[in-house]
Amino acid sequence: MDKVLGLKLGADDYITKPFSLSELTARVQSLIRRYVVLGAVAEKPHCMAFGPLVIDTAHIRVTYNGENVSLTGKEYDLLYFLASNPGQIFTKKQIYQNVWQEDYAYDDNNIMVHIRRL
Template sequence: MCRILIIDDDKDLCKLLKRNLEKEGYSVGFCNDGETGLKEAQGGNYQLVILDIMLPKKNGYEVLTEIRKSSHIPILMLTARDSEGDKVSGLRMGADDYLTKPFSNSEFLARVSSLLRRYILFGKSNSIDNKIILGNLSIDTLKHEVYKDNVLIELTAKEFDLLLFFAKNQGQVFTKRQIYNAVWNDEYAFDDNNIMVHIRRLRKKIEDNPEAPTYILTVWGVGYKSGGTI
């Protein structure tokens, strides 16, 4: 059974979310301030954290930063702060998704299911052993940094997610639909061009010869798979 932690100062909302999640078969706990929530997230065996930004004692950004120092656990920011700047800040600091209040229960449950599915697919763990070697690439999953021959490569957040997806799923062939569902954390929108553009840009940054790639290979008529050696 997946265990979910809610960190939100709205006690009534916590009780409502807990009830709805438990109907879906999840085990749910909640805390109403950032300090207590951080301790519970660090000490408990959870597979997902649902985190508000405006919290007493420690705000959501502080909690997020501390969790990301030692854990890959999915984090869903759930907040009334709906500006683009707030959303970008949360995602850049390590949040996996961002949902603004008010929201529908069906969308909330879909986001939760998607994050947990992605967590299982990526095989993320709470280990601080956060380095993945793919050929001559070194991927730091906590710092979201990639080095090629010990030289830092500047990747966007989505490019990093793409590379991490392939690195953690060596040898498997994925369709564009599967890639989109996992990396974009959303249902497939028949947007093949979006995937292709991101892969093309990523290849330009990591490949010696983007026209003859060795890290992300095209499987004609199917999709893509990773090359290189872990």
């Protein structure tokens, strides 16, 4: 329970006693690795990173584990919209109006098809 509470309060990691030196070393190395990867992206304000997924808004490009991901224009727009609003929940109508820039007239499967492809 302490682990869950610590993480919910904003901790990046939580380690319980007793712990081994090798576990502590591995956790520190993992945090350094994460800092280096996210630090490189932070220097590029036109990039958003979510683990191995990087959205480069300057070049309208998405990479996953360093490899380019082929997306249609609407798939990119949808991914960008969702990534720009982390933790928020949207109705299909809100997604449609923000991504397609049109009024949402009826309930079709268009949005779900695009989400499935992502």
